[in-house]
Amino acid sequence: MNITISIIHIAAPLLLVTLGGLISEYAGRMAMFLECMINLGAFLCYACTLWTGNLIAGMLLSVLLCTLIVLVIERVASRYKANMFLISLAMNMFFAALASFLSATIFGNRGVLYNEVFRFDAKLVRPVTSIICYVLAAAQIVMLKGTRTGLTLRITGSDSDVLEAKGISAARYRTLSWIFAAANASLAGCVLAARLSSYVPGMAGGRGWTALAAVYLGKKHPVFVALAVLVFSAADYASSTVQNISAFKNLPSSLLLALPYLVALALIIAIPQKKEK
Numbered sequence: 001m002n003i004t005i006s007i008i009h010i011a012a013p014l015l016l017v018t019l020g021g022l023i024s025e026y027a028g029r030m031a032m033f034l035e036c037m038i039n040l041g042a043f044l045c046y047a048c049t050l051w052t053g054n055l056i057a058g059m060l061l062s063v064l065l066c067t068l069i070v071l072v073i074e075r076v077a078s079r080y081k082a083n084m085f086l087i088s089l090a091m092n093m094f095f096a097a098l099a100s101f102l103s104a105t106i107f108g109n110r111g112v113l114y115n116e117v118f119r120f121d122a123k124l125v126r127p128v129t130s131i132i133c134y135v136l137a138a139a140q141i142v143m144l145k146g147t148r149t150g151l152t153l154r155i156t157g158s159d160s161d162v163l164e165a166k167g168i169s170a171a172r173y174r175t176l177s178w179i180f181a182a183a184n185a186s187l188a189g190c191v192l193a194a195r196l197s198s199y200v201p202g203m204a205g206g207r208g209w210t211a212l213a214a215v216y217l218g219k220k221h222p223v224f225v226a227l228a229v230l231v232f233s234a235a236d237y238a239s240s241t242v243q244n245i246s247a248f249k250n251l252p253s254s255l256l257l258a259l260p261y262l263v264a265l266a267l268i269i270a271i272p273q274k275k276e277k
Contacts, residue, residue, distance in 0.1 A: 011233035012133035013188035020184030027177035028157025032088035035208025036095035041186025042193035066186035
């Protein structure tokens with residue numbers, strides 16, 4: 001039971017990030033910036049919490065700022081008809097540099113940041129943040145499956161011509177998809193920072209890329225995507241606990257850290273995908 005609960009907690013922020021990637025994929029504009037958006041969201045959550053003295057306010061400000069940054073970049077890039085795939089990759093590098101720059105500028109430190117104001121009870125924060133993630137994830141799945149906005153998002157990438165013929169702006173929904181991706185990834189970063197009661201550079205730990213792999217393996221179906229998230233979360237849990245088993249105690253730590261990615265690679269190779277016609 002404890003193992004199951006641990007995996008469910010690990011999966012919560014990853015599921016939120018993955019849904020952001022799924023929505024952007026539906027819109028035909030995969031958000032490649034998820035990894036470093038998680039890191040930026042975590043840093044801004046830490047900084048804003050210290051500024052306001054309140055974790056909830058810090059999380060809300062972090063999500064708002066991250067979403068605004070993505071929206072401004074997206075609008076400028078769209079105006080000048082830039083290659084959005086390359087822009088998305090460039091944003092990933094920019095967010096990594098921005099988090100490092102702000103950390104050095106504001107706190108004089110590019111490493112781990114810790115403050116008594118940003119200290120929380122792990123037994124309380126872990127379940128509460130998991131509930132928040134799952135409630136928001138469920139709401140987004142319902143939105144995708146049961147609302148007009150969700151239907152429009154789901155066909156933006158595949159049938160944008162149909163939308164344009166009906167007078168619906170596909171570009172607007174592509175922008176909306178990146179807003180979802182930015183908000184989800186930044187909130188996941190906030191959750192990770194709150195759980196650790198600190199900001200750690202690179203704390204995304206590959207979750208942004210794992211989320212994209214889950215979208216691919218789940219064949220863009222929310223249920224299958226969620227199952228892929230659980231599999232990756234189980235691998236993540238195993239990587240952090242397997243050394244406690246005597247038979248595996250001599251395994252190199254670098255191999256254990258790579259376990260979730262090895263699982264992702266194995267599944268990508270093993271699970272057949274639809275062939276393009």
